[in-house]
Amino acid sequence: MLDVFAQTGAAGFEQFLLLGLVMGSLYALIALGYTMVYGIIELINFAHGDLFMLGGFLAWQLAWTLGVRTLDASSTGAVVGAVALMLVTAPLACAALNVATDRVIYRPLRSAPKLTVIVSAIGVSFVFMNVGSLWLGTSPVKFPDLVPDANLVTAAGVRFTWKDLMVVGVTVPTMVALTLFVKFTPLGKAMRATAQNPTAAKLMGINVDRVIAVTFAIGGSLAGVAAVVNGLYNKSVHYQMGFQNGLYAFTAAVLGGIGNIPGAVLGGLVIGVVGELSKAYLGTKWSEAVVFTILIVILVFRPSGLLGARTREKV
Amino acid sequence: MSAALLEVTDLEAGYGPINVLHKLSLRVDRGEIVAMIGANGAGKTTTLMCLSGVVKARGGKVVFDGRDLVAERVPAHNIVRLGLAQSPEGRKIFSRLTVLENLEMGAFTRADKDGVRADIEKSFVMFPILRERQHQAGGLLSGGQQQMLAIARALMARPKLLLLDEPSLGLAPQIVVQIFDVIKELNRQGMSVLLVEQNARMALKVAHRGYVLETGRITFTDTGETLLNDPRIRAAYLGE
Ligand SMILES: Nc1ncnc2c1ncn2[C@@H]1O[C@H](COP(=O)(O)OP(=O)(O)O)[C@@H](O)[C@H]1O
Ligand SMILES: [Mg+2]
Numbered sequence: 001m002l003d004v005f006a007q008t009g010a011a012g013f014e015q016f017l018l019l020g021l022v023m024g025s026l027y028a029l030i031a032l033g034y035t036m037v038y039g040i041i042e043l044i045n046f047a048h049g050d051l052f053m054l055g056g057f058l059a060w061q062l063a064w065t066l067g068v069r070t071l072d073a074s075s076t077g078a079v080v081g082a083v084a085l086m087l088v089t090a091p092l093a094c095a096a097l098n099v100a101t102d103r104v105i106y107r108p109l110r111s112a113p114k115l116t117v118i119v120s121a122i123g124v125s126f127v128f129m130n131v132g133s134l135w136l137g138t139s140p141v142k143f144p145d146l147v148p149d150a151n152l153v154t155a156a157g158v159r160f161t162w163k164d165l166m167v168v169g170v171t172v173p174t175m176v177a178l179t180l181f182v183k184f185t186p187l188g189k190a191m192r193a194t195a196q197n198p199t200a201a202k203l204m205g206i207n208v209d210r211v212i213a214v215t216f217a218i219g220g221s222l223a224g225v226a227a228v229v230n231g232l233y234n235k236s237v238h239y240q241m242g243f244q245n246g247l248y249a250f251t252a253a254v255l256g257g258i259g260n261i262p263g264a265v266l267g268g269l270v271i272g273v274v275g276e277l278s279k280a281y282l283g284t285k286w287s288e289a290v291v292f293t294i295l296i297v298i299l300v301f302r303p304s305g306l307l308g309a310r311t312r313e314k315v
Numbered sequence: 316m317s318a319a320l321l322e323v324t325d326l327e328a329g330y331g332p333i334n335v336l337h338k339l340s341l342r343v344d345r346g347e348i349v350a351m352i353g354a355n356g357a358g359k360t361t362t363l364m365c366l367s368g369v370v371k372a373r374g375g376k377v378v379f380d381g382r383d384l385v386a387e388r389v390p391a392h393n394i395v396r397l398g399l400a401q402s403p404e405g406r407k408i409f410s411r412l413t414v415l416e417n418l419e420m421g422a423f424t425r426a427d428k429d430g431v432r433a434d435i436e437k438s439f440v441m442f443p444i445l446r447e448r449q450h451q452a453g454g455l456l457s458g459g460q461q462q463m464l465a466i467a468r469a470l471m472a473r474p475k476l477l478l479l480d481e482p483s484l485g486l487a488p489q490i491v492v493q494i495f496d497v498i499k500e501l502n503r504q505g506m507s508v509l510l511v512e513q514n515a516r517m518a519l520k521v522a523h524r525g526y527v528l529e530t531g532r533i534t535f536t537d538t539g540e541t542l543l544n545d546p547r548i549r550a551a552y553l554g555e
Contacts, residue, residue: 186423193409193420200407202369205395205424205472 012157016280017273022164025171026233026271029226029257030249031264032178033098033219039195039234039259040215042114043106046121048098049246050128051220055227056143057135057238059086063144070147079146082230087170091224098215098220107209125242132239143231144162163233170229174222175265181218182261191215195259207224248275250294257308266306318344320380320476320507321366321399327374328365335361338375343476346509348498350518350539352552353528359511360404362528363478366509367401369396380475396424402482404511406465410454410520414445416421417453417464421471431471438467441497446470459490465499483514495521515552519543527552 032054037045068074068082101124150161194201194211203209230245231237248260252271255282256263269289278290298306319344329335335358337503343349352358362545364370366377369383377384379399400421409417419439422431439446442463448456453464462482469477479498483491491514499521502508512518519525522539527548535542542548549555 132355186419189416189420190423192412193416196409196411197407199369201420202391202401203367203401203403203407204420204468205392206420207390207392307547308351 004240010182011159011280013277014158016276017162018158020273020276021269022167022233023276024252024269025175025265026162026226026230026268027245027249027252027271028088028265028268029171029174029222029229030245032175032254032261033223034250035215035253035256035258035260035264036215036219037192039261040191040212041106041110042166043117043121044250045219046118046246047101047124047128048219048223049244049249050125050132051094051098051240052223052227052230052249053132053226053237053239054097054128055090056231056241057239058093058224059090059228059231060136060141060143060237062086062089063146068146069144071148075147076242082144083146083228086228086231087225090228091221091246094224094227095217095220098223100218102216109210129242136237136239138239140236143235143237145232145235147232151153167229167233170225174225178218178222179261187211187214202295221281248291251291255295255298255305257305260305260307263305263307270306283293317381317480317515319378320345320347321509322378323366323376324378325375325381326362326365326372326377326385328361328370334373335531336365339528339531339533340375341526341533341536343507343509345507346502346505347523348502348510348521348539350510350512350522351528352512352515352525352542354552355513356530358531359528360480361531363401363403363480363509363511366399366478367391368393382450392424395472395474396410399478400469400476401472401478402462402465402469402470402480404480405469405482406458406461408456408461408464408468410451411452413450414453414456414464415449416473417468418445421468424472431518434471434473438470442467453479459486459494462486462490462494463497466494470501474506476509477501478509478511480511481513483509483510483512483517491517516543519548522544 030049032263033048034045036044063069063082066082068078071079078120105124106117109120151159151161152158152165182191190201190206190211191214193204194206194208198208245263248271249268252266252267255270256267274294275287275291279287280291319342322504323339323341327334328546339362351359351362361370365372368389372385375385379397382397384394409420412420418435422434427430433492444460445464445467448460454463456464466482482494494518498508498510510518510522519539519542525537525539525542526533534550
């Protein structure tokens with residue numbers, strides 16, 4: 001996925017753990033979009049990873065159009081401005097696209113058999129991927145390298161760079177804000193109520209379609225945030241990157257207990273750490289096998305995931 | 316202001332190709348308890364869900380407090396705002412929200428924070444066990460406690476008409492008595508109630524009037540007392 005250690009040479013366990021946590025918080029952001037949508041309409045939104053990809057492309061386009069393409073060639077003000085603009089625009093665009101997809105495609109299928117909706121989500125995924133390939137082609141595209149790689153800590157054997165700080169500094173507050181929103185605001189409570197019992201939610205006077213739209217908006221904007229952070233961190237975007245990241249994030253959501261918000265965060269961190277540790281100690285080619293083996297083992301012993309309490313119909 | 320709070324005329328509703336309700340008509344006057352009894356599958360729940368807008372009416376009129384909910388196509392989430400709240404069959408408690416949050420959800424349509432707080436206090440006076448367990452998840456309550464919560468939650472909307480779907484279902488006899496006492500007390504304070512029950516005896520005892528529903532059609536209607544003494548009703552619904 002990324003290779004910051006090419007420059008650091010040998011690195012210790014703590015380093016891989018840290019890297020795993022950084023990657024994991026990115027997976028967690030994407031996983032939240034899967035888990036929230038599943039929680040509320042029991043749809044595995046296969047297009048979610050590709051939405052993340054389109055968010056990354058949009059961020060790239062912004063930087064490119066603004067001419068902010070490298071750290072050295074741009075003023076600090078321009079870099080900060082460009083990053084800030086990306087962090088506002090990509091989430092808004094992803095939210096709008098996610099809401100529109102729900103409105104146009106999933107909502108008319110709300111009472112259709114689940115398989116119908118899932119197949120249409122797979123269709124949307126391909127459409128997004130095609131849009132991506134038409135937009136920036138089928139080869140990886142270099143993302144503007146706008147965040148310094150300079151080390152921030154002096155502890156022996158551990159590197160923590162501006163880039164790592166950016167990931168943590170964006171993802172952690174985002175997740176905290178989401179948690180507070182869902183836990184304490186009336187709309188957040190309405191979301192939980194709708195997820196638990198849509199009929200009862202209607203009887204309470206909750207506009208369920210609106211709550212679902214808000215859920216798609218939040219899931220989309222988290223994917224947009226993740227897309228910007230991922231682009232800046234991994235310095236590359238590709239039309240198929242939604243597939244791999246989406247698969248990991250989806251795995252994270254299932255691992256944590258699909259439909260469960262803290263579960264998605266936990267699942268993301270576990271997948272990130274396991275992925276990076278297995279890459280470091282077993283080799284890149286083994287990391288996916290290890291990630292999915294652990295997923296299978298956990299699901300055999302805890303079918304509802306690490307934090308999932310209920311058993312609902314799964315697809 | 317007419318006496319009828321709810322006037323249903325020739326209501327038709329169903330699922331997919333099947334019609335469940337056939338030209339169903341009924342009325343609830345202000346201040347009344349009206350019972351609707353009928354066998355399993357007769358269409359009682361469908362009727363209430365239709366009134367609440369969760370199941371769409373296919374024909375007929377539902378005039379509530381002077382407005383035709385069918386003709387105006389009032390969506391479910393606005394029906395509560397007009398003053399029609401329901402405690403559904405099977406309680407449908409939000410199992411992972413706390414008791415307090417469940418009550419707050421009942422007041423979702425309201426903006427008067429102080430009034431909501433006062434009404435939560437009233438629920439706790441009505442059902443003291445809910446105060447004790449206010450911070451526990453709704454799913455952890457016993458069946459009887461969940462039924463109390465479902466009724467309290469519906470009342471949090473400050474409805475003009477309370478729809479109750481099988482509030483006695485699966486509950487121990489002394490809990491059923493407690494629930495029915497609450498229904499009577501609410502009515503004494505002025506609440507209009509449409510009560511759906513398979514426990515016909517209990518329902519007809521508290522009701523001013525009753526309707527008998529058979530496969531989507533009203534077959535009898537009279538005062539609760541008359542229905543309770545009608546030999547046909549006694550044979551079919553009171554197990555005699
Ligand atoms: N969601 C549904 N989809 C299809 N048929 C339903 C649904 N709910 C109820 N029915 C059917 O409608 C009829 C009336 O059911 P219901 O209104 O639940 O009756 P009651 O509450 O009197 O037991 C039954 O034949 C039942 O099988
Ligand atoms: Mg029923």
